[in-house]
Amino acid sequence: MKTCIVRKGLPRIDAIPKVSGEAQYTVDLKMPGLLVGKILRSPHAHARIKSIDTSAAKALDGVLAVITAEDVPENLFAFYQWQADKHILCTDRVRYVGDEVAAVAAMDDDTAEAALDLIKVEYEALPVILDIDEAMKPGAQLIHEGKESNSTWSVDRLFGDPDKALAECDYVVEGTYVTHQLAHCCLEVSNCIAKWDKRDKLTIWTNAQAPHTQRQEVARVLGIPRRNVRIINSTMGGGFGSKLVMDMKLPIASVLSRLTGRPVRIVNTRSEEFTTAKTRYPYTLHLKTGATKDGKILVRDLTLIGDNGAYHDKGPATINFSSMMFGTLYNVPNIRFHGELVYTNKAMGTAFRGFGNPQVTFATESQIDELAEKMGMDPLELRRRNVNHPDETAACGAEVCGCAMSECMELAAKEIGWEEKRGKGAPLRGVGLANMVHTGGGGRFYGFNSAEAIIKLSDEGTVTLITSALDMGQGAHTAMAQIAAEELGVRLEDINVLSHDTELTPYDLGSWGSRATFMNGNAVLAAAEDARQSLVEAAAEMLEADPADILVEESKVWVKGSHEKHDLSEVVDHTVNEHGEPISGIGRFVDHLPEGYTIPTAFAKNIPCFSFGTQAVEVEVDPETGQVNVLRVVAAHETGTTINQTMAEGQLEGSMAQGIGFALMERLVHDDEGRIVNDRFLDYKIPNIGDVPEMKAYCVESVGTRGPFGAKGIGEPGLVPTAPAIANAIYDAIGVRLHEVPMTREQIIKALKEKRASET
Amino acid sequence: MKAFDYVRPSTLEEACAVLADPAGSAKALAGGTDVLVQMRAAGLRPSVVVSLKDVPGLNFIHADDDGGVTIGAVTPLGAVEHSAVIKERCPAVAQAAAWVGSVQVRNRATIGGNLCNAAPSADTAPILIALGAEAVITDGREERVVLLEEFFTGPGQTVLGRGELLRAVRVPPAPARSFATYLKTFRSAMDCCTVGVGLCATFEEGSAAIKDVRLALGAVAPTPMRARATEALLAGRELDETTIAAASAKAVEEAQPIDDIRASAAYREVLVEVMSRRVLTAACAWAQNGGRG
Amino acid sequence: MKRELHIRVNGDEYHLLVETHRTLLEVIRDEIGLTGTKNGCGQGECGACTVLLDGEPVNSCLVLAHEAEGHDVLTIEGLGSGDTLHPVQRAFVETGAIQCGYCTPGMVLTAKALLDHNPTPTRAEILEGLKGNLCRCTGYVKIVEAVEAASCLLEGGEIE
């Protein structure tokens, strides 16, 4: 494919504002009359609220409002309304440390803080449940009274006949794998400004990954018409899933604004961000894999318990997505999946880059190596015998169209030096590898999947692109601009992207699930095609040529065969000022549902486009301290067509670093009372520049997808296989197999000790 | 952060007088990298903050005539890290300073603050104790000197009385044929130390026999501590694998680590053993190599 | 309690009346209105608030504003001149070292100070020098490349 702008590693269009400090994030906004809002949060993981006394806080000079449950709508909320279980402010019970109990609006920070100190809440402690096993015991304290048990949701999937298949397998391996709560750690914390104006319109400035659905959520929980809520985004300091579902600070700030008649800002402290900004869902996975002696995997059977935390959010969606990826990674004919969500007195889970897939892939890809070990087969060879091929339909119904799984795997293996190193590297060194599959284009989970975009040309030929693709930092704006520029034939710098205002942008489900490039990108492409058509017609008219002979490139227009190039601005000026016909375009992309689609049965048919990838790592382990040094990570991921090489690498590199964090470092730790004790970067370690190894990202192009120019999303896949690749490399290095992430130094020491004990 | 009065005295005497005032709860402020964090997150609420920034005679590195070094208490760790005198006379101190936090932290954090904050994990403490450093304490009029190993009395606690300041730290000259080093886990990240081991070993001429040894451990007891029993075991012995193993095991016996978020007690014991062995092995190699490398 | 503060930021003199418990970060962002300096943690652990105080990088969230009395502060807005980016900024743009950009101002200033002291740092020196600046987006690969490229630009070379 010949392209001018797409497939180039061009600098991001927002790089200069960001590097010069001009970019405005929500935390940077200033506004006349702005008040400071703060939230009083529960110090208990589980307690009854006996009384709240706000009189002293209300009496404090500079305090404009103090609210409790009595002052807010009584509606219950959850991402899925059928699971609604959380009040805006707790009524009679708190369910995790950090639960919202009361809130204040004051003239300044110090006053707001002082006011919080003056609110007196009397609690009566209730038994605290932090552990899913504890929560599931018969007779366990119920976290939500009135429910039958703490187990709150479950799903089963069955393909083929797993029991029969298990009986036919020559080898079966079985194991339990555990993952924990992780924090997204966006460098910009969750924050908002709410302004409820005299016309009863509510405007919220916030950093939202899905402003249109958050607008609906805010309206739903406040019981007001959706049309009255507007969300405005600014430059975003990271997302990673944490900013998908509305945070309670939005309705809280809104109510404070209504009561005071002034805009109210609420900003998390870093500690609040760690303790209340939601987490990755921790899974406990009981997994069985069976294969014939020639290495054909016949069956996989997984029971997965997700720790929901205290309230509902994206749990069912996350577990469902896990099941789809579980079913699709290899074409396994017999699959059984049971997923369950259990309440605990911890912060709630939510979407987190990879959406349940890193957890499951840690189990499945670790177990492939265990199976290979048992069979005496090279784990790479075992994988080779089970890969998906292009244009196959997997047993679970997944339509694997363009698929570069084999290419990714072979490339990663070669680059890490698999043949030379696996099983024969230097002592204490090892290599490991893991595959993954992910969506490369969002999903049809809402029962529809579509996007729109609008393009208009100014009378000077510059382009305004209105898209709903949010840029959390992943580069969606640049990718959209490249697509539009390529199709329209204009320079990248002539494109201005607007996506920040729900009053401006078309309705959209948001930027998640590696969705933007595929969905919004297709809509942008359609809008650009539409605008291009008008442009070409106008040029043909002006240049007295056949539209079929008009060429547009780099904002120049000319007639095929002619050497006389015109500035695009001449054409636009001509059509606007001579004919009064401005140029614009509208584009819509609808990802049509497959035949017979229903939400409950669609399973992997929910995924419009799959993206495969492999990571291979080399590690060195210090057996005395348990220190794992990741020496190298090689990632080979499918991109369809790489819209922007630099940005795609950046997505993969950032993901790998997060994958290393997930594998070796990150975990929110609770004390017995349910308080998170590592609520700061010194104690909750995310990789710093010294922690990341040499990383090499390969974008493997493949054909056969319906993305714009054949592109697939690459935002999430990169952290999915990192942890199992590291686990497999650790096994290769020192012969111990860890079934829990993070694989800490302490656990490695313990495992080595157990290994030595069992050998003597 | 809660409001407080702020004074920036221009003499030691004045600073000590404010700190001594029994009416208030004054807090000395050097680099502020502990004080500000504690005021924001840990409920520290002084009535007056006494900035030591403009107090003369606290920020210096002096090459003493006897071959030792005196470091002013308000000297930033970044200056300690890069000081040519320190790198020449007690390089292990420069090393320990370089391992504290980040460049940004070291540009503010002072050596005096690191010691006076008295965290069991303070990175400069073990090596300074191992080197036999002294704390020079002043009340604004008179000075007293205590051995640094006696300076710490508990987590966050020192021998400093109300109205007293640490003025300087004095590192004595290194004895002939002595080897000193500081080892910290884990350096790959900006980590507060999980275990720190400081060693100063003096060897007999031409052998690996120990003449004198000081081993200090960080983050394994309420204060940075000297491992005296381990030192006793080592005294006069020839360093070899067996002795080193015995000494490392002894160090584990002596350490009294607790579980905290950064590591369990059991794991800290593993680290004490490994790291003691590693520093002693390095010392042994150095001695066997004729005091080089 | 308010107190007079004289401070020079990006070459401009400011005479302010500031409460004694305000940090340098708060004064730069809220009083002076330069919001390029970011707050990522407020306790010295992320580096987003890095500014150069008399040319040296510090976490402005850990410096009381009054401790900077009479001193020189450089924030990201003061780097480069007019429309021209500083070579470190240019290198960050061209190597793709920026994603969400929230860590970028701190990262760029720390890198600038590193290169001021050490114009041709080794990889290890770059890693050591930027350890106090967290980035959740990039995985740091392109940040290291950016610092190497900046070094090359400052030495009169060009970015490949």
Ligand SMILES: Cc1cc2nc3c(=O)[nH]c(=O)nc-3n(C[C@@H](O)[C@@H](O)[C@H](O)COP(=O)(O)OP(=O)(O)OC[C@H]3O[C@@H](n4cnc5c(N)ncnc54)[C@H](O)[C@@H]3O)c2cc1C
């Ligand atoms: C992100 C981060 C990372 C860190 N990493 C490390 C690390 O790896 N290793 C480590 O050891 N430390 C680490 N620290 C802590 C370290 O910065 C401090 O211990 C620092 O050395 C304290 O010096 P300061 O000048 O900032 O002290 P301040 O905060 O100013 O003071 C600390 C205490 O000492 C008192 N004090 C200060 N000077 C004197 C004096 N002259 N006389 C009497 N009392 C005095 C103060 O009143 C206060 O109680 C880290 C801190 C941060 C924020």
Ligand code: FES
């Ligand atoms: S905000 Fe200052 S270091 Fe994080």
Ligand code: FES
């Ligand atoms: S670019 Fe987002 S934190 Fe660095």
